[in-house]
Structures are given as C-alpha cells and as structure tokens.
Amino acid sequence: MPVIDFWHWWILAVILITAEILLPGFMAIWLAIAAFLTGLVMLLLPQLTWEWQLLVFAVWSVLSIVGWRYYYARRPIKTDEPLLNKRGEGYVGRVITLAQPIIDGEGKVRLDDSTWKVTGPDCPAGTKIRIVALNNVVFTVEKYVE
Template identity: 45%
Template sequence: MADMFASLGTWNWLIFGLILMGLELLAPGVFLFWLGLAAFLVGTLSFVIDPTWQMQILMFAVFAVAAVPLWRRVARAKPGASNSPFLNKRADALVGRVFTLEKPIVDGTGTVRIDDTIWRVAGPDAPAGSRVKVVKADGASLTVAVA
C-alpha cells in the first residue's frame, strides 16, 4: 500500500481529476466535480514542485475541504436575469394586457379567451365583447378592470 502511495505522480492526479469530473456527468450532484478539481490542482502543482506522496495527499485533502465553502458561495450567488421570467408563471405574464370578454362579467365573474385557453376573470360587471385590462393574476383566476 505504501508503494502505491509512493508512486503517486503528476499524471495520476490529472487523470484521477478528469475521471472524477467525468463521473460527475454520469451522476450529477456537483460533488464529484469539486473533488476532481482538487485532484487536478494537485496534479498541476506537482508539475511545478515535486512534493512527497504525503504532501500530495495533504494538498488533495486541503483543496477538497476548501472546495466545499467555495461551492456554497457560488451556489448562493444571485442568479442572473432570466431570459424567460414568466416560466411557470403564465398568469403573471398577462398582467397589464388588454383582452375582449368572451362571456359577460355577471355578479363579478366572467371569462376571457386568451390564445387557446379560457380564463376565469373577476371584476366589475361588463357585457360580452367589452375590452378589459388584467390588473392582477391569482393562480388560474384573473382580476380585470374595464379598459
């Protein structure tokens, strides 16, 4: 076993790092990537300095432990602006738009057709064909005002 550790070299660490990063593609969870990065760093540093096998194991352990807070910081960073902010919030995308009532609003409820969907609307009484503006979206119901 000691001979195996003593034979650890630069290329072993680089290959080990690439294998771990490749395994991350097969079993995603982001954990193996950081271990692979730690092994890759040990291999890269082994090109510059010629550490003993004990020092290589220590460097790998330090880099692997340091990768955890680094990953937590990266994961908590604010995500950038989404190119589709209304994904899974279809009703919110309708706020501010004007539509024609399909069925009149009677006693506060009616319907409006938007594309291929009929939406329930709530608002002041208005006859069918009236133009209404969506002022609020609440799940599958829209609150409207006469436009």
C-alpha cells in the same frame, strides 16, 4: 482501505461533466467543479485521509452551488424574450372583450387557445377589460376605459 489519489477525483470530475452534457439538469457541473478542486487539494496535500477528502469535496460542492446562486442573483441572464416561458405574464396589459360575464368577482376568459380564470369587478358579457396582474394562474382584471 484503498488509497484515493488526486487523479481519482479528476476522473470523477470528467464523469460528472459527461453526465452534465448527456443528462437534463444543471447540477452535475457544480459537483464536477468540486471534484476537480478536491483533486487539486489532493495534489497539494496527498496525505489527506478519505474522510477529509469527502469533507473537502462536500465543502467545495456547497461553495460552488452557493457561489453560482449568489453570482446569478446579482447578474441575471438578459434576454430579448423575457416572458418566453412565462405565458401568463405575457398577457398582462392586454385588453380583451368578455365573452362571459364576471359574476361575484369571478369569471373566465378565453385567450388564444386557453381558458383562464379572472377576478375583478362584476361586468356583463361584451365589456372590455384590461388584464392588470397574474396571481398564480388567475388574472386580476379591471374595466377598460378608453
């Protein structure tokens, strides 16, 4: 069996960082960190067999991913456009006029360039409604009272 030295792990870390830069996604960086740390362990404990090296790499991989998820859950990224990629949620609170009636609690509305399914009280066409929630891709609406 060939000997795996610490610098092999560091080369793997560089390859994974390069893959992270060139490819879409956000996963290779955590494996690169694990490869770098495994190389560091190998620098300190060069007698580890390849089986133990793989175990160390696997543990560092899991710890880096879980650690990031824990950190990100506690400190989410703040932005001035929190609804940028949540198109439907941006419509919540908006008041619109029905072009088609809501019958048996279901209907459709046209917002900008899209048609959305709505649920709410039966209303004739021309009624003003307010969008109060988004459940998957269906808006919940209520009659708007000025």
